[in-house]
Structure formats: structure tokens, C-alpha cells
Amino acid sequence: MSQPPVYFDNNATTSLAPEVLEAMLPFLTQKWGNPSSAYRFGHQLIEAIDSARASVAALMNAEPRELIFTSCGTESINTALHSALLSDPQKRHLVTTAVEHSATLKYCQHLAKRGFEITLVPVNSDGGLDLGFLEKSIRSDTALVSVMLANNETGVIFPIAEIATMCRRKGVFFHTDGVQAAGKVKLDVKELGVDFLSLSGHKFHAPKGIGLLYVRRHTRFHPYLVGGGQERGRRGGTENVANIVALGRAAELAAARLPQMETRVQKLRNQLEAEILRMIPGTTRNGPKEPRLPNTSNISFEGVEAEGILMLLDQADICASSGSACTTGSLDPSHVLVAMGCSLERARASVRFSLGIGSTDTEVKYLLERLPSIVERLRSNAPVSAGGAVQEASLSSLSDKPA
Numbered sequence: 001m002s003q004p005p006v007y008f009d010n011n012a013t014t015s016l017a018p019e020v021l022e023a024m025l026p027f028l029t030q031k032w033g034n035p036s037s038a039y040r041f042g043h044q045l046i047e048a049i050d051s052a053r054a055s056v057a058a059l060m061n062a063e064p065r066e067l068i069f070t071s072c073g074t075e076s077i078n079t080a081l082h083s084a085l086l087s088d089p090q091k092r093h094l095v096t097t098a099v100e101h102s103a104t105l106k107y108c109q110h111l112a113k114r115g116f117e118i119t120l121v122p123v124n125s126d127g128g129l130d131l132g133f134l135e136k137s138i139r140s141d142t143a144l145v146s147v148m149l150a151n152n153e154t155g156v157i158f159p160i161a162e163i164a165t166m167c168r169r170k171g172v173f174f175h176t177d178g179v180q181a182a183g184k185v186k187l188d189v190k191e192l193g194v195d196f197l198s199l200s201g202h203k204f205h206a207p208k209g210i211g212l213l214y215v216r217r218h219t220r221f222h223p224y225l226v227g228g229g230q231e232r233g234r235r236g237g238t239e240n241v242a243n244i245v246a247l248g249r250a251a252e253l254a255a256a257r258l259p260q261m262e263t264r265v266q267k268l269r270n271q272l273e274a275e276i277l278r279m280i281p282g283t284t285r286n287g288p289k290e291p292r293l294p295n296t297s298n299i300s301f302e303g304v305e306a307e308g309i310l311m312l313l314d315q316a317d318i319c320a321s322s323g324s325a326c327t328t329g330s331l332d333p334s335h336v337l338v339a340m341g342c343s344l345e346r347a348r349a350s351v352r353f354s355l356g357i358g359s360t361d362t363e364v365k366y367l368l369e370r371l372p373s374i375v376e377r378l379r380s381n382a383p384v385s386a387g388g389a390v391q392e393a394s395l396s397s398l399s400d401k402p403a
């Protein structure tokens, strides 16, 4: 198959925008020099990097010098955590949430094995954070608080500005994983008041292999990749000029298309969700209606394994995903849904639909035509899986799932 006809998995990754490809191509074919070289063939590329940096800075109301290009969201997140911990070696405690992406949670797991202490803030049944618990978790030896801006599975948006204020009051660094937010909601680092913010290009129509870390001006910073003096000594490694240019162009497009995301795409998502809940009995939305990313809907289908739904959707050339990882035939339930108090059975029966800027009315209709009969077919055939007890969210219950 060349192109999936109906792609409702934009939180996993997005297509490369033609405008982005056009912008980056010359840097793969003709302008392939090394920006650190003294001669013009290489040196002239600095201009392209600077221009891309200005475009990404504009997307998030940052200053260009506050941005560091990385290879992906995961590298950005690992770097922020690493930097905060090195800033004061006496501080060996981190606070994060039970519903973060594995880029954060697995790194915390790695730190815990090295003697660092990690506190996971729980969420309620709507996916909302217990801010009182968060505030009480911050100690005199806390190096950093890290809370995602929006959850990749449910789309829940967290009160980042409020948490940033709390952290500033307590003199603790604050990082937000903004990977799912770029291109979907307005980003303004000054309003958010964060010290660090991570982004990933492939979530907003740039290629895979480019990410970004915002580091607020005057914030103490310790590089993660040490080598050449690239990125003003803050990230070693020859610049991936083509991908950097691509990120700049993707940021311009994201800014221009944001109103469309907040109106047309959100309306389509609402329509898709309302119709599923209306037409198919035994369906429930996971997470609140608002505040939520405009493109994401996570729905559980009582008595059906998400794996079955996804397989039959795939046969109809529809891409969606579950928060579950399928390993050796058994489904690991989503740690996000489990943290929200969903039973294992409900967590395994949940499907995420994430629309994109290219999603159409016709595609939503196509899904709505097929989904009810898919669920009915599975309900009439499949034995209902055994339910399990609600599991405590913990670092050790994490699976190796993508996105």
C-alpha cells in the first residue's frame, strides 16, 4: 500500500508536508556542506539555520537563542532532565506524572536505578492532575518538575502556566513535554513561564529525526551530547541542516494552520466522537471533553479488544491506534488509562483517533460507515476478555509502546 486512504493516527506521526519537502530538498542535493567549515560552501548554511531558528522561535514566542535543535522529542526530554540534575548535584529528586510519555518515564526509571528519587503525580478519572499532590511533592532536594503539556493518548491539556508559577515560587526547574501540542494549540513560552519545553518535528509535518529543546534565557544548562561546539556549545554533533530547515518551514505552516485546527479539525473530531458515542452502544470517551487537544478522541468499546477493532479497521484501510502495546500476543494496557482508574478490560478496549490538518468530512463518514459493523461483528464473535483489577501506575508497569 502506498498511502493509507484514511489516517486517524496523527498523534503517532504526521505526513511530510509538500512545502516542507520542497524547502529541505536543496539542502540534501546541492547545499550539503558542513556549516562549521570556514569556506562559503559550508559557512553559508548558517544563514538557513538561523532563519529556521527564527521561524520556530516565532511559533512559540521564544527568542531564537533560546532554542536548541536536537534529533527528536525523546532527546529533548532526556536533555532537559539531565541538565536540571547536573545543575545541582545535591538535588536528587524529580517530580513527574503517572501519564507522561515513555520518553520521560523510562528516563526516570533509568535515573531511579542510579539512586535518584522519582515522585509520580497521580491523575483523576478524567485524566486531570492532582495539583495539591504535585505541590506537596516538591521538596528542598527536588531538581525538576516535568509535566506534559498535552497527553498523547487522551489529548488532556494540563495547566502548565499554573504549575510553572508553583515551581518558580519554590525555586525548582520546570520542563514541559510539548510534543503533542505543537501545531494543535497555541504555544507561548512567555505565557507558560516554563524553563524547558520539548518539541518533535514529525508530529507537525516535518520529517522524523528533528526535535527541539527550548531553554529559557539565563537558565543554567548542561549539554547531553558533548562534542563539537555546535548550537553554541549546547548540543554537539554536525547540524542536520535539511531537517532544521524542514522544522523551520513546518513551524511556519503550523502557525498559519492553527486557526484551521481549532475550528475545522476540532469540529470534525467532535462530530466523529459524538457519532460513535451515539451510534455504538457501550462506548465511553476516556478523558474530559475539555480542556483537550482539538484533534484527539479516545473511546472505549465495552466488551471488545481494541486490537480486533484496529485489525479490522486496517483491513478497511483506516489507521488508528490503541494506547496498548501488543507483545507476544498479549496486550499491555495503556499506563495512562490505568492511571485514570480504568479497569484493565476497559483500557484494553480503548481506541485513539487522532485527526490531522488534512482530515476530511468524507474520511470521517467512511469511518462512521464501517465502525459500527466492525464492533458488532467482534461483539458477536469474540468472547469478552477477563477483566482485571485496577493497577497502580508505577514506573515498573511501563511497556515499550510507540507514540
Ligand SMILES: Cc1ncc(COP(=O)(O)O)c(C=O)c1O
Binding pocket: 011, 012, 072, 073, 074, 075, 101, 103, 148, 150, 151, 152, 177, 179, 180, 200, 201, 202, 211, 402, 403
Ligand atoms: C507526548 C510525547 N512525548 C514525547 C514523544 C517522543 O517524541 P519522538 O518520537 O520525537 O522521540 C512522543 C512521541 O510519540 C509523545 O507523544
